[in-house]
Amino acid sequence: MNTSRTRAPSESAGAGTSGQGPVARRRGALDMLMNSGLGKMLRGIGVAPRQDRGESLLDLADALLSLRGRASGPALASAFFDLYEASDLETRQDFLGKIHDLHPADAEAIDKAIAAWTKKRDEASALALNAASKSPSRRLINQLNLAPQGTQRLIGLREDLLAVPRAATTPGLAALDRDLENAFTAWFNAGFLELRRIGWDSSAQLLERIIRYEAVHQIQGWDDLRRRVEPADRRCYGFFHPQMRDDPLIFVEVALTAGIPGAIHEIISEEREGVDPRDATCAIFYSISNCQVGLKGIPFGNHLIKRVVGLLKDELPHLKTFATLSPVPGFARWLAKERDGAAPVPGASELRQLAARYLVGSSGNGEASGERARSGAGKVSQPLDPVARFHLGNGARLEAVHANADLSANGQKQSHGVMVNYLYELADIEANVFALNELGTVATSKSVQALLEPEPAARKGKAAKDAVAA
Structure with missing residues (x-):
């Protein structure tokens, strides 16, 4: 599995267009909004977007959450995205960092709904409790989805959120990301x-x-x-x-x-x-x-x-x-940690054995084969390699390990040329998933099991002679 960067339709946001810088484009988008019929309506309800930093974006988000009528929602959502996409990355991320905390859950409404549910326990009180506990951020996401290409533009918005460095991620950003992920999980149901x-x-x-x-x-x-x-x-x-x-x-x-x-x-x-x-x-x-x-x-x-x-x-x-026929993207990095980073790359035979050990024995918590401990709430640790985790988690079996299988620069860098086959035996998929998730056991073929068996001393000596310089 691999992920490629894409930004559409906002991929050019922040870059110069027609001689305009990001500030000029941002002000142009905002001026066009406020001079339109929608702008007059916003002024009529007391919304006048400010000019400094991302405050104007926050004002438009406030307006989206405040509007009672749905007729203006798509136009306002479109205006929000026009302004958002005309802003630079710093301004966009500043907005994302503030919006959730400025619109927390309504504690009073939730308390009242809980009391009603405790007293009545009927369908109406259950619906009221569900409505009261719904995150304002989720309501904003739903409103923004009304814009033309709203779904695609929200994907771009979350890309900006995911680009925030881990060290700078706040609880508010994490909560907004959860709301976006939950919305996308529902909208992008297979x-x-x-x-x-x-x-x-x-x-x-x-x-x-x-x-x-x-x-x-x-x-x-x-x-x-x-x-x-x-x-x-x-x-x-x-x-x-x-x-x-x-x-x-x-x-x-x-x-x-x-x-x-x-x-x-x-x-x-x-x-x-x-x-x-x-x-x-x-x-x-x-x-x-x-x-x-x-x-x-x-x-x-x-x-x-x-x-x-x-x-x-x-x-x-x-x-x-x-x-x-799959790559093993984490193998070279794992091997460098297991051995001296300056050590020569092993020969083909030893590489296959080490790769099998990495795929079957290493886990997300760094445990060795046979030591997959349950972590957190009783969960079995999953394979360390992301591609292995994907295919094995889908019920495939690790069928074969190949050396010198990817001679490209990237293949040599990430796995020393090793590739593997995962076999989807349809009748065994459910059993393989159960074994992995409940027992921590990776389904493997006989040929892979043979690679995991201790190697006789004589063969080890030959493998050392076959080693090549890294």
Whole structure:
């Protein structure tokens, strides 16, 4: 899984346009608002956005939360985003840091609703308690979603929030992020999303975005993209939201093959030999990319894989194997901590053993194999590697570990060229998920189990001779 940065439609906010600096654009947007009919209405209810820092944004947010009539909501939400996107990043983040704390939950209303529920315990009092406890920030989010492209613009707003350094994150920012994440989880429910195949005949705008968003195996221009989406033995599928027709949320690239590959060049090389889909027995998921930074934490990938497997089984019922060829992005960093950072990179055999140990034995809390302790409220620690955590958490099995599988600069940097296969055996998925989450046990094949067994001393000596300089 990888995440690529995207900002639309506000990605150019803060950059110079038509000779205007951010302050001039911000004042221009605000002046246009206040000179409009909506501005007259705002002045009529006592709202006059101020000029200093992000105060004008706070005033517009106040107005959105204060308006009783819904007719003006979309226009005001649109005006808010026009001003927000014309502001520089510092101003936007300053607003985000203040808005939640300026509109806390109504303690008095909650107390009254609790008392009513305690007394009556009926449907009306339950609804009243739910309404009273609803966060003002969540109400503001719902109001802002009324703007044209409101959902996409809120994604950009959360991207700004996530860009705040961890050390500068306040309880108010964290609470606002929870409200945004909860809203997006509901709005981007997999049942609302459209699964579409992305092909060479897709729009140029969409194909350009695929090139830009792909971060697992960089696409080297249009010819490379064509080799990944046009041939009969290649597929690309993406999830799309109705309000973001040509901007994918996540996409997966699939290769139809006669066997499980052990290196990425077997899939993306310009010289590779094609396979007739009727002769293919395997569907290999070799790249899954999250496209929207502002949707971090919203689970799409597991739904995407299951939906694509269903599509492929319907189209090509003879396919028997559904697996991945996946990177191991945390391996090199983990290995450097385990060994002297200046030590030579081990040979291929030892690399495979170490990678298996990293994937099966290391956890988010740094525990070794067999020592996965329950953390927090009885939860079993999950694999340390993010890609392993994703696929194993979806019920896949760690099938094979390959050395010299990714010779790209990025592959060497993040994993010393190691890649792995995760196998999705549909009948075993639920059992694998249970074993991981309840017992802390990673499902592995016999070949991976063999890599985890102690190595005879004679073979260790040979592996040391095979070591290469880092």
